[in-house]
Amino acid sequence: MNSRSSVQVRGARPGSRRSAARRRPPRGAVKARGVQSPMADHVRDALQDNAMVERLARNFKALGDPTRSKLVLALSLSELCVSDLAHALGTSMSAVSHQLRILRDLDMVRVRRDGRSQLYALNEAAFGLCSPRICQAWVGTLRRPADPGGRER
16 A cells, blocks of 8 residues: 555455545434334425425524514513514614504414404414423523523523
8 A cells, every 4th residue: 555545445446546434324324124114214205395494584584583483472471462572672663564564464363353453462373382481492581581682692
């Protein structure tokens, strides 16, 4: 062998320069079993539903905006009109209406008319197990005080 660090692989022709590292599976890799469980097939089928995956991504993207997350938190506490939401968030009614429109288009909030007012409420069904009232991630975040630097502990 020459100065290069090649390793002779068992079963390889003498003189070939295939390295042993190229033939080994990556560290931590799990070999696929011959028979998969029915649950694995169910999950695989669900992941193939591109429309569902895209809808889920849009919902998470919508919640990534701090103003929309505040609206969701506010509406998880009470049904409110735009002016009350604007006052609670300290922003304009126009900005709140714009954000509510996005949440309505995603079916995350519902609106009902009460006389001359429109009251907005959280559509709990749209969140499923991630509903702010029952999801432990939301509940834990709401119970945990933020430190003065604005970071959560």
